[in-house]
Amino acid sequence: MFRLAKPEDVAGIFAVLEEVAPKIPLCLDGDERKELIAQLIRDCCQSRASWIAVNNDGRIVGFQLTRPSFAGRRFTVWGAPQVAGLMLEYGGVSKTSENQGIFRTLIEKTKRRKRPLYATVKAKNKSAMALRLINMGFENFESDEGRENAYFRWQPKSQKN
Numbered sequence: 001m002f003r004l005a006k007p008e009d010v011a012g013i014f015a016v017l018e019e020v021a022p023k024i025p026l027c028l029d030g031d032e033r034k035e036l037i038a039q040l041i042r043d044c045c046q047s048r049a050s051w052i053a054v055n056n057d058g059r060i061v062g063f064q065l066t067r068p069s070f071a072g073r074r075f076t077v078w079g080a081p082q083v084a085g086l087m088l089e090y091g092g093v094s095k096t097s098e099n100q101g102i103f104r105t106l107i108e109k110t111k112r113r114k115r116p117l118y119a120t121v122k123a124k125n126k127s128a129m130a131l132r133l134i135n136m137g138f139e140n141f142e143s144d145e146g147r148e149n150a151y152f153r154w155q156p157k158s159q160k161n
């Protein structure tokens with residue numbers, strides 16, 4: 001079952017994020033980092049834009065954390081002005097539920113808001129996330145100078161040039 005994340009989902013999402021963190025890769029060592037990420041999850045659970053997948057036992061097995069990119073209509077990021085939209089933060093699916101189309105569905109649900117979507121993928125990602133996003137209609141429009149991060153954007157059809 002798929003549904004929007006709610007504030008009470010924070011712990012369940014954190015558990016899956018901890019499991020997939022090495023593949024992102026994301027370091028969760030130390031209380032300070034953990035608290036920073038917990039705060040991000042709390043923000044995203046309040047945004048009414050983050051989707052989760054729940055299995056038959058009611059356990060969260062997948063999530064896509066999402067929040068508005070900025071309040072204004074345009075913002076400058078990655079060297080160019082962008083139309084405000086939704087920022088895809090961390091996403092993940094528990095090992096036991098992989099390869100069932102869960103992540104694809106989480107992204108499809110997010111696309112239905114018909115807002116531009118932005119995502120950052122680390123060069124060291126171990127899940128071929130860059131390729132997956134391209135296969136889901138995203139474009140790689142920028143990378144940072146050190147090429148540690150690649151930036152992706154998806155635009156609803158009506159907003160494409």
Ligand SMILES: CC(C)(COP(=O)(O)OP(=O)(O)OC[C@H]1O[C@@H](n2cnc3c(N)ncnc32)[C@H](O)[C@@H]1OP(=O)(O)O)[C@@H](O)C(=O)NCCC(=O)NCCS
Pocket residue numbers: 020021023024062089090091092093094097098099100101102103104105125126127128129131132135
């Ligand atoms: C990446 C991840 C979210 C995928 O979740 P998932 O639910 O297993 O993904 P799906 O089942 O929806 O896969 C969808 C598609 O990816 C394709 N795919 C599978 N392995 C792939 C690979 N190595 N490269 C590219 N595409 C691949 C599948 O064929 C499928 O294609 P289709 O929908 O056209 O049939 C999961 O492996 C994960 O949590 N990884 C670690 C966390 C991470 O890297 N997050 C992203 C950065 S925040």
